Amino acid sequence: MSGESRSAETGSPAYGDGRPTLTSAVISMAAGVLALLTSALFVGVGLVLGVLGLASMALGLFLSGSRGMISFGVTSLFVCVLLAGSLSGATPLMLLTSTLALLVAWDTGHHAVTVGEQFGRATATRRGELVHAAGGIIVGAVGAGFAYGIYVFGVGDRPAIAVILLVLGVVGLVWGLRD
C-alpha cells in the first residue's frame, strides 16, 4: 500500500503536510484581489501597499501556512481601503465592497490554516470549507446591504451628530461586550 510505505519511510503525518487547504486559500486570495481592485486602484501609494499585502497573503496561504503573514497581508489591504476612503473619495459602494472582501479574505484565510493543520490537503474538506465561506460572505453582504440601505434611504443631508452617536455606540458595545 502506498500509504503504508509513505508513513513508514518518511514518518510524515498520514494526512498531509499541514499546509493550508486549497479551497479556502483560493477563496481568500480571490477576496484579497477583489479588495485590492476596489480600493488601491484609486491611490498610487495604496497600490504598492496592496500588492505587498497580497504577496504576504499568498506566501502565508500557499507556502508556509502562517497566520501572521495572512493577518499582515489583510492589514495592508485594510490600510489601502483607509487611504482610498480618506484621500481619493472612492464611492461608498466601492468601499463597502472592498471592506467586505478583505474581511472575507481574513476569515477564509485563517480557516484555510486551521483546516490545513487539522486535516491537511489530502483529506476531502471542500464541502465544509465552502459552507464556512458562504456563511461568512452572506453575513457580511447582509450587513453591508443594510448599511448601504440606510445610507441611500436616509433623509436629506446626514447630520454629523448621527455619525458621532453611532461611533460612540459601537465603542460602548465593543468595550461592554469584550471577553
Next chain:
Amino acid sequence: MSAESDHARIHRLSAAVGLLLAILGTAVVFVPSLGDAVPVTTLLTMPVAILAVMLGLWRVRVRRNHEVRHLDLPEPELPFALPTPGDDLDELLYRYTQRGEGTLEYPERIGKRLRDVAVAAIAHREECTREEAVASLDEGTWTENRSAAAFFSETTTVPSSTLKDRVFRALGRAENPYEQQVRETVSAIVSEAAMVDESSASEREASYDDGILSRLMRGSDARTVREHDRKSVQEYADDGDAVAGTVRYGESLETHRWLGIEAFSLVAAGVGVVAAEPGLLLAAAVGVTYGAYARSGTDPGLSGLTAERTVDTDSPAPGEKVRVTVELSNEGDTFLPALRIVDLVPANLRVVDGSPRTYTALRPGARVRMQYTVVAERGHHEWPLLAVGSGFSGSVEREAIVDTDTSIECVPRLRTVTDIAIRDQTTIFSGQVDTDQGGSGLEFHSVREHRPNDPMRRIEWKRHARTGELATIDFREERAATVLLLFDAREDAYVTDRPGNPHALDRSVNAASDVYAALADAGHLIGLAAFDTVPCYLGPSAGSGHDESARRLLAYHPALASLPPDMLDIEGGYIDPMNHIRSQLPTNTQVMLFSPLISDYPSTIARQLNAAGNRVTIISPDATATRTMGQRLARVERRIRINRLREYGVRVVDWDVEDSLRLTLDKARRRAGV
C-alpha cells in the same frame, strides 16, 4: 465575588449605553431634526475619532496576544510513539548537552554505561579477562581514536579541536564537544564489537529520534508519532455526559477566532469621522456585522448524530488488514455547518490506507462516509467516533463522542507454518522427540534379551525361528516434550526498531502462535506464561480445549496486551514477575523464552532456569536500530548479552525482524547442521 460582579455590571452598563447611543444615532439619521440641539465641532469629533482608533489598536494588541484555540483532534493515523532501545541514552545526552540538566549525574551515568559495554566488547574481542579489558581502557590503548580513548582514560588527552571546528562552534553550527566525544566513543565501541553497522558509512546519523523530540519538546512541529500523554482513546471512551442514546457531550470551547475583528470597524470609523467620509463609516458597519456574527455563535446541537461502522471482517488474525467504513448521519433537525470528524482508532490498530478523519457540513438527514484500512493487532477492539461541531462562524466548538456497536475480535489462528526444533528434554509421554532410549517407536535401535511382558509384536521372530531364543527389538523411543512458551512482557518489551513497526511483544506473540501450532502438531505439551506484574500462566497440556484457552490467553490476557502497560488501567502490584511461574512450572519442562533482550533481567531468568534443569531456548526479535548513537550502543549491548547466554549453554535464536521467524530458524538449523 463582588469585584467580579462589579466588572460584569460595568460591562453590561457600557454595552447598554452603547446600544442606546447607536439607536439614537440611527434615529437621527432618519429624523435629522433630533440632532439639531447639539452643535457639532471638531472639539467633539476629534476626541471621538481618537477614542475609536485607540480602542481599535487595543483590540489588535489583544488579538496578537491570544492564540486561536481549537478542540484537540487526535491523530489515529500516526504511528504510536514506542521507544527504540537506546532512546534513554539519547535522552540523557540531550538533556545534558542541550538543556544543561543533570550536570553531575548525567555524564556519570552515560560514562558508566559506555564503559560497561566497552569492557565487555574488548573482553570478547581480545579474548582477555575483564581486568585486562579494564586496564586497556584505562590506558587508552583499546582504540586508535584518541578522542574515544580519552573518554575513559586519564592518561590520554583529547585532541585539540581543529580551526574548522572552532569556527563552526563559534557560529553555533558544530555539535557540543562532549556530544562529539560520546559519538566517537560509541563508534569505537561498535567497531570493537566487530559489528557491521550500516548507517555509519553512508549518512551522518541523527542525534535524536523523532520520538524523543516529540516527547521532549511538546508543541513542536515534529508531529510524526502519537504521544503518550495525548488524550487517549480510552479516555474518550469514558468521557462526557450522555445527551442521547449513543451521543455523549465532551468539552465545549470558545475559539477566539474572531477576536479583535472590531478593530477594523473602530479604526475605519475613527478615520471616517476625521475625513468626514461616509464610505468609511459604512465600511465600519460591515465590521460591526462580523463582530455580531462572531458573538452569535452558539453551541451546535449534536445530539442527533448517529454513527454506523462496518468492517469487512470482525475476526481478523493479527497482522491482517481490515477495511473499515464509517457513516455518520445527522438525524437531528438542525443544519450542522461545520463538523470535524475523527474515528478514534485504538493505538494498536495501525491505519495504513485511507483516512479516519473528515471535515464537512451535514444538513438534517444527510450522512458522510469515511473509509480506511487498519492492520489489526491482538485483542478486543471497540472504539467511539469523535465529532467536533461548530456553528457557521466557528466561534464555539462542541465535542461529541458517538458510540457504535461494532467491534473487532483479533485472536491468533495458531496455524502451522514451520517446524520448530526443540531441545532434547522430554516427558514420559510418547511424541516426536527422538531419544537415545530404546523402546517402542519406528526407527530401529537395538535387539535385547526378551523379558516377560514385552509386547508380542516386538519379538524378533526371525531369530526365534533360527535359534529358538526369544529376543525383543527395541526401537528408538519417540517421546513428547513439555514446552513452556514464556514471554518477556514487561515494559521493556514494548520497543520497536522504528515507530510504526510492531513492537517486540507483538512480534513475539505472533511468532509464538506459529510455534504453538507447530509444537501442538508434533504432539508436545505446551504451556504459556509471561513475566509481568500481572500474573499470566497456563499450565502445559494438549488437546483442542487447551488450544482454545491458549488462543484466548494470547489474544486477551492483559499481561500480553498489545498496548503498553501505561496505556492500560491495570493495577499490577509489584511482585517478582517470575514467582508465579517458578512455583507452577513442572520439572522436566523446556522453556522457550521470547524476549527482545533489551535488559539483563531476561538473561538472568534464562540462566537460572537453565541451571535449574529447564533447557532454555530464547527467541529474540531484534528491535534495535542504528539511527542514533544510543541505538547503536543498545545494539552492541544486546549482542553482548546474546554472546554471554550462548556461552552459558542457552540456545539463542537472534531473530532479524526483516525476515520471518521461519527463515531465521531455517538458517539457524543449517548453521547447526541439524
